[in-house]
Amino acid sequence: MTCDEARILLHALLDNELDAGHAREVEGHIASCPDCAAELAAQGEMQRVLADTNLRYTAPASLRVRIEASLPQAPREQPTRRAVLRGFAMGSAVSALAASGVVAVVLRQDDQQRILSEVVSAHLRSLQAGHLTDVVSTDQHTVKPWFNGKLDVAPPVIDLTAQGFTLVGGRLDYIDARAIGAVVYRRRQHVINLFVSQTSSAEYRAPRTETMQGFNCRRWGNRGLNFWAVSDLGADELAEFVDKFEAAMKANVEG
Amino acid sequence: MPATDDVQKAQRFREAALPYLDDVYTLARYLLRDPSDAEDAVQECYLRALKHFDSYRGPAMKPWLFAILRNVCNAEYARRAHRPSATEDTPGAVEQTPLWQETEASPETEVLRNRDAGAIRKLIDALAEPFKETFVLREINNLSYREIAEVVGAPVGTVMSRLARARAMLRAAWTAEEEHSR
Missing domain, CATH: 1.10.10.10 (Winged helix-like DNA-binding domain superfamily/Winged helix DNA-binding domain)
Incomplete structure (x- = not known):
């Protein structure tokens, strides 16, 4: 084997792309040629440095939104005339679920990831001018009825102004190919989107925080509903929001 | 209102192709250098990929997307080449002379410092x-x-x-x- 050949093949050796026979030939040459041995060592070292460096780029969230928006979307469900939930309580949620015959949706892990990314995309879309709310009100008694008739299960709307989270309004959004409600809160300049969808599982799932594209998302399940709270707030403040929300829910149900 | 088939196809496409968005964007950034050109190319790549998704039988999704992106980028090179005030370095020029001279490999192994x-x-x-x-x-x-x-x-x-x-x-x-x- 000549040095010229070895100078090409040593890369294939480094990349583990050579079959055993060729690998032996290259190694044989390198064992007897200090120049090629030095080149192999040098290239191997460069490869290690490159592997230790993050040379990838991350697609901007706006690009993801643009591509998502260009894909055909499922048509939004038409509002039904079915009896809608008035208040919100555990009993009514569960019976409404039974009445509407919603099929159990058990999510696999990768589905969870996909939905998380959809939730974050929906949060991003909502931040575009004029997209945040369909109904603007700081009054829970205005926001809550607005959802009625638009969704199978109206999301719980709780005013948390006294706890430091101002209710801003509500919006219909689209996650996992179905219409769901989003309740919008604000803390200082930070928007919190609380997405609520129904689930057939009534069991409690403890809140967990995940991070995607720089946003914190805390999701949990309770009373037959799945919740995702998304914001650019710090994880601790978002956790505080969820705690306050759950405490108020509990008080409402027991009250 | 799109047909249900289209919606289902879009959903399958979303699951198959969107996880590679960062990979495709990375390649676009290196090929085109300009961030906004790269974004446009990636969006065009995904549009074309969706269009041909019906006939997609492999290879693996990632190289398939890369091949499409490469075609998009080649079109962009051609557009740049026809631009009246083309910049002096057109990345499309094949076998272009590098900016530096390739040195003879030195026998001693120099330790490369970690760079940012x-x-x-x-x-x-x-x-x-x-x-x-x-x-x-x-x-x-x-x-x-x-x-x-x-x-x-x-x-x-x-x-x-x-x-x-x-x-x-x-x-x-x-x-x-x-x-x-x-």
């Missing part, structure tokens, strides 16, 4: 096509030689020699810069 990602990206950006493309597909996008050959439409032997040349040029530029900064 920005500095290394600049060195990679300065590689001439088609060496840069081959290098990025292998070193950053982790494609096998066979997959690279399919993406760029060249024999595996060509991929190997381009990769060897790309790495030699990169290392030469890297060490030259370090000597300069000493």
